[in-house]
Amino acid sequence: MSATKTEIRRGTYYDSVVLMQLQLSLSKLPGVVNAGVMMGTEANKELLEQSNLLTPEAKAALLDDLIIAIDGDDETSAEAALAQVDSLLTRRRSAAADQDYLPQSLDAASKMLPEANWVLVSVPGRYAAGVARDSLAQGKHVFLYSDNVSLEDEISLKQSAAEKGLLVMGPDCGTAIINGVGLGFANSIRRGSIGVVGASGTGLQQVTARIHQLGGGITHAIGTGGRDLSEPVSAITARQALDLLAGDDDTRVIVLISKPPAAAVADDLLRVARATNKPVVVNFIGYRPPAHLQQDEQLHFVSTLDATAELAVKLAQSPISNLQSPISPSAHLPFAPEQRYLRGLFSGGTLAYEALLLLQDYVPKVYSNAPLNKADKLANSLTSQAHTIVDLGEDEFTVGRLHPMMDNTLRLQRLAQEAADPEVAVLLLDVVLGYGAHPNPAGEIAPAVKKAKAEAEAQGRYLEIVTMVAGTDEDPQDMAGQIEQLEQAGARVETNNETATRYVGELLRTLNPLSGLPAVDPVALHQPLAGINVGVETFTESLKAQGAPVVHVNWKPPAGGNQKLMGILERMKRK
């Protein structure tokens, strides 16, 4: 049923051309049959009447009133069209960018170039953090060239950037290449398939230049600033950069360059590097990798800049490596959004220990009653935290009862308890066969698995239950029969511990961001780079020369550099 809706606006004047344009835009909206936008003169009312748009409200309108009348397919369409009036009236081109006005504030620059996604900051250090903070507040990534930014400012900037899913490259970041556009000091490098993360400006420049000389090319070169890999900063930017490059389909090989990082940071960063599932060439000048992260077909440790470039180019040219795990635990498993944790319930101590070791490659922390590091010890062995692996064969559980390889009672209780936790996504259990073990463990475990999965499903969740059956076909329990029972109950069955654990690790990786930081929108890399430059004018010129849209801010110290006023303004911004 068609319906006519009218809005009368008093005390507004619009040129008739503007009104005609508004009328045209309104009549093009879905569900709009006809639209009339006119001042309330008698002549106009007659026109509206001829188009059947003269409602009683329109008829009562005065000379100075603006009548907006819409004939829609139904009331909803007419009302929806009326709701568009303000935005249609204010819609305009961002015409300001082609004027020669030099904005004096970030705000004004953002309005002139709304698509700007990066802010280049090269103002004196004591002001740089303020400009960077304002940029982040506007949702823009920051290339922070300035040095003399305090460590406290660096940490707080990077933390707040990470929370917002933004990057802060720097402070003291001399170079970066994003989507083919060089920021700061950068060479002209061919596009290719090597992604570079660099905490050392000249190192990054030298490696990218060498890649180009060798016929290779890069996707992006992300600078982090020299202090990023220090313990206090804990490689926030480098971890974000690895996340981004991991998810970037164009990047096949990753290069990671830094002066020697803090040991704890290196560990963590290499775990993230491994989790990218792409070949990573690591040049931590003079760094010796820890035992559990030995060089292998994925992580390559090199010690010179030339070797870094050469190996990266070689890897990029080799056929697509088969690093990707054959098991690809995928998005098709219908987990609920809050489900992300693992609970491993082991009867075998060594199996539990190995699982903990293997999972280091996938997640930052797994709690246990028998952890690898003291810091990861469960506060209470009866209560799991985040990712947890419990060794139920530990003495604390076997006082006054049989070992879990013989008696499943405790494990089944714990399984039900973990399965009821809405944050749990994956359960991992070992099922050890052989002489001395329970005569039919699957006969008890399979029904519990079935029940747990059904209950989760009833609550809109999905539980992945992985069982690792350890035994032989000659064992008394009938291994094939055990596997069959478990599979029928809906469990995934593996017969070796590493495969089972790595499968779980892969799953956890998809459920938990690699770096442990909120994801940076990959648009950061794919969008054409548009910048706002605050500081050194040559950076504006070089962006222009590379064809990137840029607005230069005619920056002056805030409040004329008056510390007291700057302090007030800063506090007002934080509130």
Added chain:
Amino acid sequence: MDIEQANLTAVERMMESHPVLVGVGKALDVIPGMREDLLLHAGPPITWERASGPMRGAITGALIFEGKAKNEAEAQKLIESGEIALEPCHHHNAVGPMAGLTSASMQVYIIEDKKFGHNTFSNLNEGYGKVLRYGAYSEEVINRLTWMNDTMAPLLRDAIEASGGIDMKALISEQLHMGDEAHNRNKAGSILFLKALAPHIARVAKDGATAGDVLQAIGDNALAVLNPVMAACKAMAIAAHGIEGSTIVSTMARNGTDFGIRVSGLGDQWFTGPVGNPKGLYFPGYTAEDGSGDIGDSTITETIGIGGFAMATAPAIVTFVSGTPKDAMNATLEMYEINYTEHKYFTMPALDFRGTPTGIDIRKVVETGITPRVNTGIAHKDAGVGQIGAGLVRPPMSIFEEALVAYAEKYGF
């Protein structure tokens, strides 16, 4: 407390205010707090001792008009003895251009805010030449004031009432599309005003000669609409004033000696500093040396987002600042830096119908070091000479800094 929310409320109220010119009345009868022994003047509070030449002249003229003094010496005595008090127009919901002198028996325009209900007031515009607002008080000045009060005002009152009210918000948005920035240039607006009034003047006038005189007085005066425009702006500014926590400027005014501002979230406290001397073009025979310090309540236009802030729409007057149309654009673009929003209803064709910069934010002024740009007429420094040019002036930065410090103290930053 949420500063952004407070400022949003302030600018929304400023833009949604809906001033309509509803009548003309005697100051004593219609202006709240008006008294026989009171003179209202432009700008923040002032004493005779500190008053500039044009201000002293205008005070003298007003007292002569009221029959209370015969010359400047007598006027000085009355003021200094306290027998006659001086108070800012702004303390009485009123505004006046240049000296802004308004005395008890003067007829004033009455604006009613149809959205928020408050009334604002402004005296009648005298036209060009030797006029009271520039400090002139010769016999011809007083005679003209008397004619305006006794002949023109009653006819205007009847015509405005017959018209059912003149929508000043619609008039301002229209004049902005006709080359006026509504402060220094009101040519188009004054013609719109004349157009709105003319049929009603013709109908209500007792004789054709009076109607002709009044129509001519309005038609010859390209500033005829300035005073009701200013009162309309005052209505918008009042709507935005007194919002707890807001950093938006709700008053800017000059008395020839001090430039004063008030801030929405800081109550009625004035922050004042010495006025500057406008830079601009001078009429033949005058130079910057002859100019008085900046004076007048007409900065109420910039306060609500027009005047100097809308230069992009008034390229015809860029010559006042010996500029080019591009400079006019840049003037408006610069003002976006320190204003909170863009006006919903006041738009500029030259900027693709972008709204004018609206709601001066003291935070942004202090942070960027950019002070508001004010278009202004320039008065001669001696009483009674009148206007000698027009140009551009800016308030002192110190008053915004002091306001920010006061804000920080009040709200604990």
